[in-house]
Each structure stands twice: as C-alpha cells, then as structure tokens.
Amino acid sequence: MFAHYTRIMSSRRDFLKNSALLVGAMSFGNLPAAIAPLPEPSDDESYWKLLRAQFPLSPSRIFLNNGTVGPSPFVVLNEVQQDMLEIDTTGRYGGHEETAIKALAGFLGTEESEISLTRNVTEGINIACWGLPLKAKDEILMTGHEHVGHATPWLNRAKLHGVVIRIVPLGKTAEETLKNFKDRITPQTRVISIPHIPCTIGQVLPVKEICTAAREKGIFSLIDGAHPPGMLELNIKDIGCDVYAGCCHKWMLGPKGTGFLYVSAAIRNDLQVYYAGGGFDNGWDMLSTPPVLKGYIDNGHRYYYGTQNASLFKGIAKAVEFQGQIGKKRIENRVKQLAAYLQDHLTRLSPDIEMLTPVESVSRAAQVSFRITGKDIQKLQNQCNEKHIITRYVAENDIKCLRISTHIYNSFNDIDAFLLETEKFLKS
Numbered sequence: 001m002f003a004h005y006t007r008i009m010s011s012r013r014d015f016l017k018n019s020a021l022l023v024g025a026m027s028f029g030n031l032p033a034a035i036a037p038l039p040e041p042s043d044d045e046s047y048w049k050l051l052r053a054q055f056p057l058s059p060s061r062i063f064l065n066n067g068t069v070g071p072s073p074f075v076v077l078n079e080v081q082q083d084m085l086e087i088d089t090t091g092r093y094g095g096h097e098e099t100a101i102k103a104l105a106g107f108l109g110t111e112e113s114e115i116s117l118t119r120n121v122t123e124g125i126n127i128a129c130w131g132l133p134l135k136a137k138d139e140i141l142m143t144g145h146e147h148v149g150h151a152t153p154w155l156n157r158a159k160l161h162g163v164v165i166r167i168v169p170l171g172k173t174a175e176e177t178l179k180n181f182k183d184r185i186t187p188q189t190r191v192i193s194i195p196h197i198p199c200t201i202g203q204v205l206p207v208k209e210i211c212t213a214a215r216e217k218g219i220f221s222l223i224d225g226a227h228p229p230g231m232l233e234l235n236i237k238d239i240g241c242d243v244y245a246g247c248c249h250k251w252m253l254g255p256k257g258t259g260f261l262y263v264s265a266a267i268r269n270d271l272q273v274y275y276a277g278g279g280f281d282n283g284w285d286m287l288s289t290p291p292v293l294k295g296y297i298d299n300g301h302r303y304y305y306g307t308q309n310a311s312l313f314k315g316i317a318k319a320v321e322f323q324g325q326i327g328k329k330r331i332e333n334r335v336k337q338l339a340a341y342l343q344d345h346l347t348r349l350s351p352d353i354e355m356l357t358p359v360e361s362v363s364r365a366a367q368v369s370f371r372i373t374g375k376d377i378q379k380l381q382n383q384c385n386e387k388h389i390i391t392r393y394v395a396e397n398d399i400k401c402l403r404i405s406t407h408i409y410n411s412f413n414d415i416d417a418f419l420l421e422t423e424k425f426l427k428s
C-alpha cells in the first residue's frame with residue numbers, strides 16, 4: 001500500500017543533510033551558536049521541512065507524542081538559557097511576567113487581567129476546583145475520558161467536601177455530545193468541568209455550545225485546555241467559559257513547566273483564593289490590631305504568588321512569537337491535515353482498525369486514537385519505539401488505545417513511516 005516508502009527514506013536523507021546545513025552542530029546538550037532564520041511562511045511541503053530544522057528534536061526520531069509534551073524550538077530554548085544566565089550573572093530578581101501575560105492574552109483572546117501564570121494544567125484546575133463556592137451534594141458534570149490532572153482534583157474535592165461527580169458519555173458527533181450534556185443537567189448541577197480535547201481519543205468537544213448551555217442555567221464552566229493552545233486557532237473569550245486551564249508545554253512548544261489559568265473577570269470574585277503570598281494581595285499589615293489582609297489584587301495575580309522562574313516567562317513570550325510568525329491558522333490547518341491523512345489511511349488499512357477518534361471534521365484535530373481488534377496495541381508502540389517512532393499508549397479510563405499526535409515538525413513522511421509499521425504489525 002505504501003509506495004511512499006522509498007520516498008520516506010530518501011527524503012529523510014535529504015532532511016538530515018538540510019538540517020545539518022541549516023543549524024550546524026546539533027549534538028545533544030548544545031544549543032547552536034547561530035539559529036537559522038525562520039523561513040518565510042508558506043503552505044509548501046518545503047516550508048515545513050525547513051521549519052523542522054528549527055527544532056533540536058533529533059532528525060532520527062519521528063515524534064508523534066506531542067500530546068504528552070511538545071519539543072521547543074531553538075529560539076525558545078535559547079531565550080530561556082540566555083535569561084537564566086543573565087539572572088545568575090547579575091542577580092536580577094523577577095521580570096518578564098507582564099511580557100508573558102501580554103503575549104498569552106493576545107494569543108488566547110483574553111484580557112491581560114484574566115490570565116494567571118501557572119506551572120501546568122493540573123495547578124490551574126486545582127486553583128479553580130478548590131476556589132469555586134460549592135457545598136456537599138452539588139453536582140459536577142465530567143466525562144469518562146479525564147486525565148489524572150483533571151480527574152483527581154475533583155475526586156479529592158468529592159472525597160473531602162462531598163460534591164458529587166456525574167459522568168456524561170461523549171457522543172460520536174458534537175451534536176450528540178451537546179445533547180448528552182444538556183440532558184444530564186439537573187437543579188443540583190453547579191459545574192460542568194470538561195476537557196476541550198480529552199487526552200484519550202483526541203475528540204474536540206463542542207465547548208462553546210456546552211458553555212452556553214451552562215451559562216443559561218447559572219452553572220460554572222471549567223475547561224481543561226491541555227491540548228488546544230497552539231493546536232487550534234483558539235479564542236477563549238469566544239468559547240465563553242468561566243475558567244480555562246491550559247499549558248504552554250504541549251502544542252504551544254513553550255518551556256516545560258509553564259501554564260496559564262484564565263478566569264473570566266465576571267467570576268473573579270466568586271473564585272476564592274486559597275493560596276496566599278507575595279503579589280496576590282492588595283495590601284496587608286501585620287502591625288495593625290488585628291493584623292489585616294486588605295484585599296486581593298484585581299487581576300489574575302491573585303491566584304499565584306512568590307518567586308517564579310522569570311526566564312520561563314520569557315520563553316512563553318518567545319513561543320507565542322514563534323507561533324505568530326508561522327500563523328495560528330496555518331498551524332491549525334497543517335496539524336489537522338497530517339492527522340486527517342493518518343486517520344483516513346488507517347481506516348482503509350484494515351477492517352480490524354477500530355477508530356476511536358470521530359471522523360466528523362468539527363470533532364477532530366491533531367490527535368488520532370485507535371485500537372486493533374484481537375491485538376494488543378501496546379505491542380505496536382513497542383515495535384515503533386525500536387524504529388524511534390514515538391507514540392503514546394493510552395491506558396487511562398481503560399481505553400487501551402494508541403494515540404498519535406501531530407505537530408508542525410511532523411511531515412507526511414513521518415505519518416507514512418508509522419503507517420508502514422502498523423501495516424507490518426497487522427500482518428504479524
């Protein structure tokens with residue numbers, strides 16, 4: 001089926017040659033002395049090939065697991081490294097926080113005052129989950145496709161405070177999913193807390209419509225946005241959620257250990273603050289009687305505090321700039337094209353392929369998850385590992401599937417190489 005195989009091999013040889021020419025030494029542990037200039041954006045295959053050389057990601061690796069963590073380009077790594085060096089050379093304290101917030105707000109379509117800087121999605125979800133004013137027996141609607149970082153904060157709150165979690169099944173289409181949520185709203189429902197794109201099957205949920213339904217009933221909406229930032233042309237205001245917890249270390253290609261929490265200004269005074277520290281307050285006085293906290297700062301900084309890694313903030317701004325130079329829409333189109341190509345070819349490969357990611361175009365983006373009837377799909381992951389093709393076996397929620405993620409450093413040749421392994425596995 002894959003006459004492309006010879007094309008893969010020769011183009012990988014070309015790629016190795018081009019990469020070496022462009023960025024010079026790329027040995028592990030070294031940043032290149034000079035970073036190749038970004039190529040002029042275009043939709044040609046040759047453009048994406050040049051762009052691949054902006055990443056230290058080893059040319060001998062086919063990385064199809066951006067859903068776990070996204071490799072940063074050289075420009076981001078360099079920015080962080082230089083800034084860390086400057087801090088330790090000069091003793092500078094802090095900085096770049098406003099730059100990162102400004103960049104994120106522009107990138108995500110929010111007000112700057114609605115963005116808090118977090119370390120990851122889990123932290124953002126915990127802040128929101130603990131801060132919402134809930135009591136025992138209040139109901140939270142979630143899905144059966146949650147990641148541990150979204151599930152456990154709520155399970156913990158259920159354990160400690162008696163809130164009740166209700167699971168809503170995902171539909172095969174956006175319409176069916178929306179209906180499932182609407183049908184399960186009861187007078188006890190206080191929060192709908194769902195992934196924009198679940199970590200299991202990469203389905204894009206109709207979050208805008210679900211949040212509208214929530215708002216109409218006075219229900220809080222919380223979105224676990226681990227995957228979409230940097231993948232979709234995201235505009236959080238347009239979704240209309242109360243809270244969106246995202247990270248910069250997946251599709252945004254930012255430094256690891258960076259994230260954001262969007263809290264709509266409209267619910268800022270409802271979402272209570274439980275961690276307190278430098279920067280979060282509007283004045284405090286330990287010498288008055290009694291000592292007082294005068295209030296919270298009127299922006300997202302009320303949810304974080306203390307000394308932070310300023311260099312990572314600089315890296316976030318650089319990642320946003322990098323994506324902006326390529327173009328958000330161009331990125332979305334590219335990652336979707338690669339995933340659609342994979343999904344279409346997989347479904348044609350064998351009737352034994354059990355496709356879990358919906359085929360409906362509004363419900364799919366840059367992840368494809370599948371199983372193979374009668375086979376242990378984890379063995380395909382092991383086989384791929386031997387060829388340096390990196391995938392993600394998903395055991396969460398007993399799904400037991402293989403998830404393939406696509407990003408701008410991937411090519412159709414990468415997908416062909418994976419398809420070839422799948423074809424061999426089917427025959428084995």
Ligand SMILES: Cc1ncc(COP(=O)(O)O)c(C=O)c1O
Nearest residue numbers: 120121122147149198199226247
């Ligand atoms: C859907 C989803 N939610 C939450 C998380 C947790 O993200 P983080 O590790 O940034 O806390 C992940 C991580 O993969 C995820 O895929």
